[in-house]
Amino acid sequence: MQYVNLGSAGLKVSRICLGTMTYGSSQWRPWVLDEEASRPLIRQALERGINFFDTADMYSLGASEEVLGRALKEFGPDREKIVVATKVFYPMGDDPNQRGLSRKHIMAAIDGSLGRLGTDHVDLYQIHRFDPETPIEETLEALHDVVRAGKARYLGASSMPAWQFAKLLSTADAHGWTRFVTMQNHYNLVYREEEREMIPLCLEEGIGVLPWSPLARGLLAGKRRDKTVRAATDTYGQQLYGEQISDADARVVERLGALAVEAGVPPAQMALAWLLQKPGVVAPIVGISKPGQLDDALAALDLNLAAEIVVGLEEPYVPHLVAGI
Numbered sequence: 001m002q003y004v005n006l007g008s009a010g011l012k013v014s015r016i017c018l019g020t021m022t023y024g025s026s027q028w029r030p031w032v033l034d035e036e037a038s039r040p041l042i043r044q045a046l047e048r049g050i051n052f053f054d055t056a057d058m059y060s061l062g063a064s065e066e067v068l069g070r071a072l073k074e075f076g077p078d079r080e081k082i083v084v085a086t087k088v089f090y091p092m093g094d095d096p097n098q099r100g101l102s103r104k105h106i107m108a109a110i111d112g113s114l115g116r117l118g119t120d121h122v123d124l125y126q127i128h129r130f131d132p133e134t135p136i137e138e139t140l141e142a143l144h145d146v147v148r149a150g151k152a153r154y155l156g157a158s159s160m161p162a163w164q165f166a167k168l169l170s171t172a173d174a175h176g177w178t179r180f181v182t183m184q185n186h187y188n189l190v191y192r193e194e195e196r197e198m199i200p201l202c203l204e205e206g207i208g209v210l211p212w213s214p215l216a217r218g219l220l221a222g223k224r225r226d227k228t229v230r231a232a233t234d235t236y237g238q239q240l241y242g243e244q245i246s247d248a249d250a251r252v253v254e255r256l257g258a259l260a261v262e263a264g265v266p267p268a269q270m271a272l273a274w275l276l277q278k279p280g281v282v283a284p285i286v287g288i289s290k291p292g293q294l295d296d297a298l299a300a301l302d303l304n305l306a307a308e309i310v311v312g313l314e315e316p317y318v319p320h321l322v323a324g325i
Contacts, residue, residue, distance in 0.1 A: 001049030002301055004282055006083075007181045007208025009154055011123065013052040013083050015276065016297050017210060018045045019285040020053060023067050024060025031230035032060055033289060035067045041288050042071040048298060054184075054210070054285050055117075056087035056128060057109055062116050069117035079119060086113045087158065089128035101131035103142040110151050125152035126184060129325070130160040136171055144177035156182035156210070159325045162197035169205055180207065184285065186324030187211035187278075189220055189256060189271050189313060190241070190249045193320055203280045213324070214275050214284035216241055219249065220256060221268035221296075240323050251316040259312055265303060268293070272300035274313055 002015040022031070023038035033041075042053075053072070055064045065086060076082050088109040091099040099105060114120060125146060131139060146152050157165060157180045165183065172179050183202050187194045188211065202209050215221050217237035218230065230237070241249065253267075260267040275284050286297045305313075 001051075001298075003051070005208070006124070006154065006282060007202075008206030009181045009208070011083065011154060013283055014050045015283050015301055016050055017052040017054050017085075017283040017285050018042070018050050019212070019287045020055040020064050020068050021059045022287045022289050024064035028060040028063065030233050031289075035063075035070075038067050039071050039075075041291065041294070042068065043075040044291060044294055045288065046072075046075050046077075048294060051081060052083045052085070052283055054085045056090070056126075057092055057113050057116075058087075058090035058128070061092065062112070065113055065116035069119065073118055083123045084117060084119065085124035085126060085156065086117070086122050087126040087128040088113070089131065101127055101134045101139040101142075103138055106139070106142040106146065110146050114151060121151050121153060123153045124156050124182065125154070126156035126158050126182070128158050130157075130164045130168075136168055137175070140168065140172050140175070140177050144172075147178045154178075154181050156180055156184060158184040158212070159186055161322075161325065162201045165198065166201060169207075182208045182210050182282070184210040184212055186213055186240070187275070187281075188214050188216045189274060189317075190216045190252050191320055191323065192314075192317055193322055199278075199280055207280070208282035209278075209280040210283055210285055211275055211281060212285045213240070214286060215268055215271055216249075219245065219253060220271040221266070221293075222253075222257070248316075248318045248320075252313075255316050256313060259309055263309070265299070266296050269296045269300045269303060270305070270309075270313075272297055273303035273305050274310065276300060277305060277310070 003012045006013050022033055024032050026032050026034050055068050072082055097104050143155050155178050185194050219241055256267050260270045288294050
């Protein structure tokens with residue numbers, strides 16, 4: 001396993017991060033694996049050297065954090081050898097204060113996440129989205145206090161326009177509050193709009209990039225052609241990539257497939273290798289629902305794509321409407 005710094009921070013993380021939205025409760029989403037099916041996959045990730053795990057309080061309404069926490073305690077090394085990331089923003093109940101980035105919700109949410117994870121701190125606490133209804137000073141000071149209290153080691157953000165992230169960074173700097181060290185954003189071969197503003201901002205500011213949906217909800221692995229349960233029922237994925245693949249995205253997928261065949265590797269492996277070679281990318285957030293998928297992800301670490309292959313993969317891309325924020 002390769003380990004790198006989390007952006008400009010001193011923390012070392014594996015170059016593959018195991019995303020756990022797929023683990024929790026099938027009652028939340030039909031494509032989510034229940035605990036019994038999730039545990040072997042978390043264990044396999046640990047055995048293969050992955051030390052970086054990403055979850056969120058809203059995944060399975062807390063059950064994802066519970067499943068991950070129990071599995072890490074049973075299968076993992078001691079706590080200081082594991083990097084756990086979770087998120088705050090989305091509703092965790094019907095009350096208007098059980099959502100967003102107010103001081104009240106942040107303070108309640110971090111305690112809830114720590115209880116479900118069974119730990120006294122998370123290594124990376126991320127705002128899941130930007131909250132236009134809360135002053136950013138209130139959010140940033142509350143997050144700073146979470147770090148000062150020892151409940152989080154580092155702060156991260158996810159999916160917002162670059163101007164909003166720049167405003168958050170400059171405000172934190174002006175007040176001497178804890179700075180964000182990561183941006184978890186929507187970035188893959190069929191969605192590259194982040195390259196226009198967000199990626200350059202992150203490179204300039206020393207922010208580590210943690211792409212989510214690195215395989216475009218399975219589109220870059222050919223899964224959606226198989227009409228999986230997730231492809232049929234993942235309404236958010238349909239919002240991102242359409243119920244039917246667009247002609248523009250189909251050209252990218254076809255080019256990926258052709259180049260992967262020539263190289264003798266699976267398309268998913270090549271798509272991840274492309275992402276791992278992009279500037280600023282620390283660790284793609286990879287969801288694993290079958291053991292073999294982890295093998296593809298790990299093999300991508302050793303696949304160095306020649307410049308002409310990168311050009312070939314990128315050439316069919318056309319601009320997209322902004323999606324995922």
